[in-house]
Amino acid sequence: MSAEQVSDTKDDQNTGLSARAQRNQRSIREDGTFNIENKGMPLFRPDDIYLGLLTMPWWKFSLIVISFYVILNSLFAAIYYAIGIDHLTNIEGTTQWEKLLEAFFFSAQSLTTVGYGRVAPVGITTSSVAAIESLLGLLGFALATGLLFGRFSKATAKIVHSTNMLISPFKEGTGLMFRIANMRETQLVEVEVIVTLSKITVEKGREVRRFYQLNLERNKITMFPMAWTVVHPIDETSLLYGLTHEEIKYDDMEFLIYFKGYDETFSQNVHHRISYRADDIVWGARFIVNYELQSNGPTIHYLNKVSDYELTDLPVISIENEKDRKQLVQ
Known part of the structure; x- marks a missing residue:
């Protein structure tokens, strides 16, 4: 992505999070709650x-x-x-x-x-x-x-997600991907995922935090019986195009994932939130298949292997892409 395209990328104003820059701190905790503590409230709140x-x-x-x-x-x-x-x-x-x-x-x-x-x-x-x-x-x-x-x-989502995000080969290039699966016996349908990139940018000489919704290969699936690998293609239109791990870390990037689905058992919508930071990204890896097909029986789905991956080689960036990357960094 060129520098002009980056500046034209629309900032996502729907996160509800502050634009004030604060480094090295998650917006979403590991349990899915927001990393926010309310103060100034009455001690007794019936x-x-x-x-x-x-x-x-x-x-x-x-x-x-x-x-x-x-x-x-x-x-x-x-x-x-x-x-x-x-x-x-x-x-x-x-x-x-x-x-x-x-x-x-x-x-x-x-x-x-x-x-x-x-x-x-x-x-x-x-x-x-x-x-x-x-x-x-x-x-x-x-x-x-x-x-x-x-x-x-009370319907609640019990979603297991991969420990890491991976930069993996995807089609003719690379993709940023993570994997999620439903840990409950109940069936989820009409499942939707939104991935928002949180990063620090410099505007008028000061650092501010901006949010950008990332394009996904597929952001919605009708049924969710097995693990789903969510992929953001890193192409010329991606904010991650040509960036290195050090550059992603310098911009203090955090990937906010919002999950929504319909629980057939409770007839209610369920929600789940997770986040990844730069240190959670593994470069040059791909997820290992976590299911086993049987000729005369059900498919065996291993939920304990959702995070398993293996190292692999990434495609070499072409000279033209490298020029675009240097222009973007500058």
């Missing part, structure tokens, strides 16, 4: 509690539910104990600790509305506390059930 409970890891959600259950039962057990254990029938504990434990288990039976019947409240005060606890138990378990349903029914 509207975000539900969102947090839906999106937090399972171990953290389980720990919160169990902790809330134990703390609430302990609180009501302490209330029953403070009112007086003699206001609960058929308490068999002899020591104060055993009586407190029986109050705790009675609280658990009231909170879950199980009510085995051996221990029962006596008096208006104790019965009122048990009634309030039963109401809180019904509301609490309804909320927990709704959260569980929301977590299970």
Whole structure:
């Protein structure tokens, strides 16, 4: 690509990311979240509690539910104990600790509305506390059930991607490529990928970050049963045409990948984001086939080989292309 063509390339303004130049920092983290931390927000945000409970890891959600259950039962057990254990029938504990434990288990039976019947409240005060606890138990378990349903029914993409991007032989030239695959048993259709190049340029004597959407050999596929190698042809129209690894690294290039597909199981769109930097690019390599055909059986698809590649020779740049490259660098 000539210098005039580079200057005429349209800047992609749809990323939502800042144009202020900052080197050696990813825009998208490895987990697909944006490398942004919001400050200046209120310490207590009730509207975000539900969102947090839906999106937090399972171990953290389980720990919160169990902790809330134990703390609430302990609180009501302490209330029953403070009112007086003699206001609960058929308490068999002899020591104060055993009586407190029986109050705790009675609280658990009231909170879950199980009510085995051996221990029962006596008096208006104790019965009122048990009634309030039963109401809180019904509301609490309804909320927990709704959260569980929301977590299970929330469609999320589980996309495995190659560890590296490769500069590989492609048609009569070279191409920048990476590979993705669906790790879930569910079927994804109408899958689309957008690759945006983030690079630092110098404008009016200062560095700014610009974003350019790269052309792809194919940016959309109807079905996604196996790994898909996404290819950006490095031809005369490419911003990468004739660049070396050092030049890509100097411009602090980052490749932002946005994935979108329709999940047939959940009947919802799913999304995924990844990014690669210059150090993630391997020059002169090609992906190894990660599937095996069988004559009398299904095709074996190896998801653990999505990142596997082998080294290969790249086409030699012609003299005319080398001149264009020097003009571009200058």
